[in-house]
Amino acid sequence: GGLEGLRFVRLPHEAMLRGADVWDDMFVDEMELGDPTRLETLRGVRHTRLMPLGGTRGLEGVLVAGRSPHCVIFARGDVRVHPLKLDRGEGVRSAARFTNPQCADGVVFIADKGRDRPRGMLKICSLPDMAAAADAPWPMRVRHCGVTVHSIAYHASTGCHVAIVSSWHDLPPERRPEGAYEGRVPPLREERFQLQLLAPYTLETIDTYDFDHEAGEHALALSVCHLKNTRQSDVLIPFICAGTGFVNGESDFARATGRIYVFETSTVVGQEGIEGKNTFRLKSLWKSSLEQDIKGPVTAMVQCEGYLCVAQGPNPGMIGGSKVYVYECVDDSLVGRAFYDAHMYVTSMKSLKCYVAFGDARHGVNLLRWREDIRKLHPLASDPLPMSIYAVDFIVLGQTFGVIASDDRSNVLVYVFNPASPEYRRGQLIVRADIHAGSGINRFARWAMPFRPAYGVRICAHYATLDGAVGAVAPLAEEPYRKLLALQNLLVTAVPHFAGLNPKTWRLFRPELCLKRRYAKNLLDGLLLARFLALDFVLQAQLAGAVGSDRNAILGLLHDIVTGCVVT
Incomplete structure (x- = not known):
């Protein structure tokens, strides 16, 4: 009688609760029931596996066991479906709540690899405390830092993250302009930039480096680059590279210049009285101001076969606008080896093996090739139409690659360089695909997809938009x-x-x-x-x-x- 007023509603979701084919929904013991075709047998034994979470770690919902296990979370009147990833990608046969002094409020799983491993494995897991973070399209962990984050990069060898942040401060009295201010005037403030080293997992700030705010230095570019060194030419050493620019007004004596900073991380044992606990610190190796400031602001940085490619400019004193320089790490300094005359303003730059692609604020996408034997940046092709590019990157399918770019009109384009194509015109990139994304995309990040022998190597491009959305562009073979x-x-x-x-x-x-x-x-x-x-x-x-x-x-x-x- 209590269920008479119960009503059901069908809610769409994008989670795939099945395997790549119909057999991946089942497990090994369900496949070995003696039926030669297995189809009727599998239909007979297939059943749903649901386990109520019952408030585990503050989560209300159910766990859907199977080849692709998912957690269905009920929060604030909405339904969130999140994938549950175990080690080695195992499926979940069944699960139950588990609580003891060593694992309070946990879950016990019977994991099964299917055809790759015929025997199951018992696993006791503890879900993270994510009651608030699970009430979102993607599970997330929010860290309030109190500053504006401009760029962030991952340092793989230490597991740390590096971020460029800024905050506003009142201008000191000794630096305020002379003259009397009458009436109610807004306070004079300045933006100060800082490089932060964030600890693994916790993302706590463990070290900082302050840029020269008194001279108006703004951090514009950040990248973790693996560079060659003349001392160890056969090893790529990870460095943290940052590029800055000075905001000095528009007078003839205050031209725009910039600096390049190179850092490395050092390991400190037993720091701050914590015996036996390792931590990391930033160590400044080199900066261009020790020799001479760069003749233009540094707007983008990327590695290319052990060399550092830097986009500089524009500067009223530079002929031809921006330039792309190639630096080599010699001992403890950077030495210029080649340059290329770019266009107005390089907004984004990425590399793939010996290829370098950059987007310009007005002149579209350009593709270069780095020739290490003659130390030259050779131009291959460019976009003939004027476009304002926000971000560029590469996508790969097998033995071919394409350059993906986004513009100021919320479009996404994929370019290819194929001189053998009948559509090819000398020195021009071929637009293979275009679409309207609906949001301005300001960043791409490459991600390797699972290997398939039929397709070969596949690399997709994840993107982030200016209105807070996240998505991906993946390459497809012809038949799919x-x-x-x-x-x-x-x-x-x-x-x-x-x-x-x-x-x-x-x-x-x-x-x-x-x-x-x-x-x-x-x-x-x-x-x-x-x-x-x-x-x-x-x-x-x-x-x-x-x-x-x-x-x-x-x-x-x-x-x-x-x-x-x-x-x-």
């Missing part, structure tokens, strides 16, 4: 792309859309001026394809059959994309 493209065209008319808007028109590339080329509509809409997961079984089978495939094959393609872009 054709199937998903046909499915996307059917979903345009098969499902209702928000406010009746057409997703094809929304995703169309939006140029700043008149487009002098054809649209390269070769990027799939992941949000539209994800709606296939929320459809009922009959409609999924009908749409899959209309594209010449079946439901399990389509779900397998989507599962490969979703799991390949997951950051673990």
Whole structure:
């Protein structure tokens, strides 16, 4: 009688609770029941495994056990579905709550690797205290630092993070301009920049370096670069490189200059009375002010085959605008080896092996090649159309790579350099794909996808937008792309859309001026394809059959994309 008023609602989510194919939903003992085809047997023994969390670590919800275990969290009237990752990617056969003095409020799992490992393994786990962090699309840990974070990089050898932060302070009386101020005037303030070294896991600040705020120095670039050294030419040493610029007004005697800083981390044992506990400190190795300030602000930095590529400028005294310099680490200093005349202002720069791609604030994307034998930056191709680029990076599929870029009109473009293509024009990049993202993307980060023998090496590009969104762009082979493209065209008319808007028109590339080329509509809409997961079984089978495939094959393609872009 108490369940008469119970109502159910169907909520869509993008979590893939299945494996790459239908057999991955099951476990080994369920496959070995004697049925030659195994299909009818698997249908008979398949059952749902749900375990209520019951307030474990403050989490209210259920744990869905299977090949891809997930936690369904109920918080603030909304449902959050988060993947549960175990060591070596095991699946979960069953689970239960576990509490004892050594592991208070924990969970015990029976993990199973499936066909790779026929025997299960018992694991006792303790979930992190993430009651507040789980109430978000992605599980997260928030650290309030009280300053503005401009750039952050990961130092892999120590597990630390390096960040450039700034804060506003009142201008000291001795530095205030002369003259009397009458009436109510706003306080004079200045922005001070600082380099912080953050501890592993806790992200606590363990060391800092203050830039010259009295001279108006602003930190503009940060990168962890693995460079060669003349003392150890066969070993790449990780260094923390930072680039700055001076804001000195517009007078002829206050031209814009910059500096390059090179740091390394040192290990300190038993620091601050903690015996036997290791900590890390920043050690300044070299800065350009010891010799001469850079003739322009340093706007981007990246490593390229053990060398440091630095984008400098613009400066009114520099001919040709910005420049890209290549430095070599010689003993304890940087020595310039080559340069390239860039355009107006380099906003972003990335490298892949011997290739360097950079985006300009007005002149689009440029692709260079570093020739170590002759120590020269050789220009390969560039974008012929003027564009304001925010960020660039590389994506890889097998033996080919592309340059992905975002502009100020919330577009994403993928360029390729292929002189053998009939579309190639001398010195020009080919636009292979373009799409309207809907948000300004200001940062890309490469991430290796799981290896598949049929596809080879795959590297996707995660991105972050100016309005707080996070996404990914993943390369696809020809056959999966054709199937998903046909499915996307059917979903345009098969499902209702928000406010009746057409997703094809929304995703169309939006140029700043008149487009002098054809649209390269070769990027799939992941949000539209994800709606296939929320459809009922009959409609999924009908749409899959209309594209010449079946439901399990389509779900397998989507599962490969979703799991390949997951950051673990």
